[in-house]
Amino acid sequence: AARLPGLRAVPLTEILDELGGLLLAQLDFRAEAANLARLREALADEPGVLVPAPLPRWCDDDVVAMEFVPGLDRRAPAPVPPDGRRARATTLVRAVYRLLFVGGLVHVDLHQGNVYFLPDGRVVLLDAGLVRRFGARARHGFAEFFGGMVRGDGGACADALLASVRGADRVRDVAAFRREVADLVARNAGATAGEFRLSAFCVRLFDLQRRHRLYAEPEFAFPMLSLLAVEGTVRRDHPGMDFQLEAAPYALEGLLEEPAPEPAAETG
Secondary structure, eight states: OTTOGGGTTSOHHHHHHHHHHHHHHTTOHHHHHHHHHHHHHHTTTSTTEEOOOBOGGGOOSSOOOBOOOTTOOOSOOOOOOHHHHHHHHHHHHHHHHIIIIIIOEEEOOOSTTTEEEOTTSOEEEOOOTTEEEOOHHHHHHHHHHHHHHHHTOHHHHHHHHHHHSBOGGGOSOHHHHHHHHHHHHHHHTTOOTTTOOHHHHHHHHHHHHHHTTOBOOHHHHHHHHHHHHHHHHHHHHOTTOOTTGGGHHHHHHHHTSOOOOOOOOOBO
16 A cells, blocks of 8 residues: 555555455355355345355355256356346346345455356356455445435535544544545446446545545445446446446435444454
């Protein structure tokens, strides 16, 4: 981070420590089976999403066994009509939002090897090794921030950031911070997936915080990593999607839950 000024507001050491913990946790196959069950439960009511059930009888320290899903094929899929590509991208994004805002789970490994699209349009999510719990208070703050983005309300986004970052009491000019957040939100709110660059947005957001001596909490960074993992698929298959508006019903559902004091989020 010392060599990359734009990332000084990012808690890289803590994020890398937690990622390291998650990577080591991938060796705990019983924990992965439990995460798979959590994903399945969290997405049970999300249409078009399939998470294979773990088979506890066959799971142990060295093996994760799950139900067989026919139709998975790593080869290049047959051409899919534009409507089909848009539908499956929408289903994938909604699944991620439900996990983040409602289920309290962050899946940071949703690359194309862990996401399959069945011929009938369903989305299959595999591999629960890199799944992190998303604490209720952090989830509530993230929902408030995203809700502000959906409404184009820079003030609400600034409030959510000030409540979730470190060093808020050291901000010399709160009004200037709020103005800059409002400007960033105004330039990005309502943008389609083809126009919106989440990576660029995150860099600008973290740089803005750095200039005001604020430091993001790791819990706020991990959901961004989850969304970045699917951004390429969405931009390819549904560039016209309102990436932010799709979050609205899930963020609202998350906000209806009152955050309560809780221990630190678990990993694995």
